[in-house]
Amino acid sequence: MTSVAPTDAPVLDGDPFSMETLADPIPFDTAVREAGPMVWLAKYGVWATGRHAVVDGIFRSWGTFISSAGTGMTNTKRETTWRRPSVILDQDPPDHTATRAIMTRLLSPRTMRKLKEQFAAEADRLVESLVARGEFDAALDLAEAFPLTVLPDAVGMAREGRQHLLPYSNVNFQAMGPRNRLWEEAVEQAGDAAEYVAWQMRREALTDDGLGAEIYAAADAGEITEEQAGLLVRTFLSAGVDTTVFGIGFALHSLMQNPDQWALLRAQPSLAKHVFEETLRHTPPSPIIGRTTKTATEVDGIQLEADQKVLLFLAAANRDPARWPDPDRFDITRQASGHMAFGAGIHACVGQLIARLEAECVLSAVARKVGSMELVGEPQIKYSNWLRGLTSLPVRVTAA
Amino acid sequence: MTTLPHPLHDTTVTLVGHEFEADLVVDRRTMATDDVVALQLRATGPEALPEWSPGAHIDLVGPTGITRQYSLCGDPSDRHTWRIAVLREEAGRGGSAAIHETLREGDPVRVRGPRNHFHLAASPRYLFIAGGVGITPLLPMIAQAEASGADWRLVYGGRTRTSMAFRDELAAYGDRVLLQPQDEVGLLHLDGFLTTPQPETLVYSCGPEALLTAVEQRCSGWPSGALRLERFAPEVIERSGEERAFEVVLERHGVTVTVPPDRSILEAVVEAGVNVLSSCQEGTCGTCETAVLEGTPEHRDSVLTPEEQAANEFMMICVSRCRGERLVLDL
Known part of the structure; x- marks a missing residue:
């Protein structure tokens, strides 16, 4: 990092990507939020903010806080990255506009209405089989198994090679952070996942009735190039799976930690979507995203130079007491909308409707088919530079 | 109170949803033709106006309280002024006539937006087709196409040469621009441009309904998605100010x-x-x-x-x- 330390701005010395912080991130989130509207992270020479109003404002000021220099720690205009930048995430208008429009159209409410029936049936089938087993790992057998089936099916991906999806996605998210041990391990474990993804991105590797084929149809219509179409298919492979996996896992964990909320959901399974929304607020799986200042600018009296990285601490913003009363409490009856888990503005998560649909189907099935649900082992957390989640959640359930 | 380099946080504007709404000031008023007035609008404070991209429009609440949409036709990188062009429509509800007759430099005007339903997608080649004041959303598109190094042409029709706004600005593009005044060459010759679908070409058209219908008919053989239209007059939802x-x-x-x-x-x-x-x-x-x-x-x-x-x-x-x-x- 080449940025120089600013004067007259709050400074934090801690490391948001140390193993200690990743194991228990809330104290660092809180420190970022409470240090000021904008705080300098001395270890990395980047800015950070954890205040809801500031995060929201920066998302909407996309001309000043740009995405085209990368949305992770690396300034992709100065350093090369491990893979080609995304044609949607790491772009500003006008380059962002065409690809975003296609993905918005693909992941629209009408698509969700088409997918809803099959997703709900698959969720019911899966939960019924797990209830019959009695004891299982809710992180692997439910939270991971469900999205890993329905999303690749909806995209139209081949059955072969899907075991590479999570290792690939892991490299992608570890690479958003600093080049530390987590990143090196992820690259080692991924093996030839990148080759698999390059293969699965191609038109020929997709079924002709899935979302992937629709992306290539947009290329045929001249809206995007063939190459852009491949990179848009890649976004499904890299951003669409483990974020949802971890979100569903956190929702299940929070319900077990809060028996009163579990009772509310059981009494009224239609609250499933509110359980997920409150989970996204309370424990967002994707807690940080980056922007880069295009020009010198000012936030609440703090001067930022041009070409500096700004990390938006979404998880911290989601527990900003200025935005939500009693923010640490998990309360499925509160108005969780307005959380920053999906971002906001022109780059707001384009897959948010499908993520909500997947989670709602799973949580609704659990609410209807599970009578009791208890932890029978210590949950294991995922150590990731860029995501939060559980890798194990051992549970015992009884039928409703 | 959070202050950000963003107009949404300017205390002089109100936030409805997340849309910008503010009173701007008529900074400059020039007649682009006898019937078209170009208005340069400026914020009252030092804060930048919201960002926009070519094809965007704003709501303008006119002196009579009638809200109408106008395409932004200035430079998107100019964050302090917006330009719109208003055709005086005698058949309208009086909104455009009031703008022509009563709005003077220094007057406040209420605006909302910008919004964009007419985005310029990336393409190596473009064909722009404008009819009359429909040239307005295409002006910033053309500038962007030119800046991106795309291969583009503009076919621009109007009643008479002098009724066609922004001819002077378009002259800089040389023979990429084809002016087709109706009293000199008749109705727009679309067949030569549209009969054969062109590879990797997007067609953007804005103008009166008759022109858009003709363009649509001639583009029936083009790949779906190649044609992008902005219907500015008949299908605009006119909202009363209240x-x-x-x-x-x-x-x-x-x-x-x-x-x-x-x-x-x-x-x-x-x-x-x-x-x-x-x-x-x-x-x-x-x-x-x-x-x-x-x-x-x-x-x-x-x-x-x-x-x-x-x-x-x-x-x-x-x-x-x-x-x-x-x-x-x-x-």
């Missing part, structure tokens, strides 16, 4: 709420204690989609297709309102 209150029945909750003129359905529903999901609050993300059981929504979202809007089965309650007195929603 929003109306209406009633919304939340069927499943058995609650009726009144949506006042200055609140959205979403806000009124949430205030009534009903928890509904929402995200963008600007009609773009689809999160707050709600099934309509009775009544006719006034759709203002950018999510539903025109066919879906016409079916009136679903609506985005963050921005859309009611055409009548009452809506019954599946909430």
Whole structure:
């Protein structure tokens, strides 16, 4: 990092990507939020903010806080990255506009209405089989198994090679952070996942009735190039799976930690979507995203130079007491909308409707088919530079 | 209080949803032709105006209180002034005539937006077709196409040469621009440009309905998605400056709420204690989609297709309102 330390701005010395912080991130989130509207992270020479109003404002000021220099720690205009930048995430208008429009159209409410029936049936089938087993790992057998089936099916991906999806996605998210041990391990474990993804991105590797084929149809219509179409298919492979996996896992964990909320959901399974929304607020799986200042600018009296990285601490913003009363409490009856888990503005998560649909189907099935649900082992957390989640959640359930 | 380098946080503007709304000042007023006035609008404070991209339009609440949409036709990188062009329409409701007759330099004008339903997609080649004042959204598109190194042409028709606005600015592009005044060459010769679909070419057209219909017919053999139209006159939803209150029945909750003129359905529903999901609050993300059981929504979202809007089965309650007195929603 080449940025120089600013004067007259709050400074934090801690490391948001140390193993200690990743194991228990809330104290660092809180420190970022409470240090000021904008705080300098001395270890990395980047800015950070954890205040809801500031995060929201920066998302909407996309001309000043740009995405085209990368949305992770690396300034992709100065350093090369491990893979080609995304044609949607790491772009500003006008380059962002065409690809975003296609993905918005693909992941629209009408698509969700088409997918809803099959997703709900698959969720019911899966939960019924797990209830019959009695004891299982809710992180692997439910939270991971469900999205890993329905999303690749909806995209139209081949059955072969899907075991590479999570290792690939892991490299992608570890690479958003600093080049530390987590990143090196992820690259080692991924093996030839990148080759698999390059293969699965191609038109020929997709079924002709899935979302992937629709992306290539947009290329045929001249809206995007063939190459852009491949990179848009890649976004499904890299951003669409483990974020949802971890979100569903956190929702299940929070319900077990809060028996009163579990009772509310059981009494009224239609609250499933509110359980997920409150989970996204309370424990967002994707807690940080980056922007880069295009020009010198000012936030609440703090001067930022041009070409500096700004990390938006979404998880911290989601527990900003200025935005939500009693923010640490998990309360499925509160108005969780307005959380920053999906971002906001022109780059707001384009897959948010499908993520909500997947989670709602799973949580609704659990609410209807599970009578009791208890932890029978210590949950294991995922150590990731860029995501939060559980890798194990051992549970015992009884039928409703 | 958070201050950001962003107009949404300027204390002189009010935030409706997440849309910018403010009184700007007429900075410069020039006659682009006898019938077209070009207005340069400026913010009253030092803060930058919201960002926009070619194809965007704003709502302008005219002196008579009539709201109409006008394409932004200046330079998107100019963050302190916006330019629009207003054709004096004698057949209209008097909105454009009032702008011509009463708006003077230094006068305030209320604007909302910008919004963009006519984005310029990336392409190696473009064909732009403008009729009359339909040139306005195409001007910044052309500048962007030129800057991106794309291969482009503009075919620009009008009644007479002198009725065609911005000829002087277009002259800089040389023979990429073909002016076709009707009194000199007759109706626009579209066949030569459109009969054969051109590879990797997007067609952007804006102008009177007759022109757009003709363009659509001739583009029937082009790949779907190659043709992009902006219908500026007949299909523009003219909104009166004043929003109306209406009633919304939340069927499943058995609650009726009144949506006042200055609140959205979403806000009124949430205030009534009903928890509904929402995200963008600007009609773009689809999160707050709600099934309509009775009544006719006034759709203002950018999510539903025109066919879906016409079916009136679903609506985005963050921005859309009611055409009548009452809506019954599946909430």
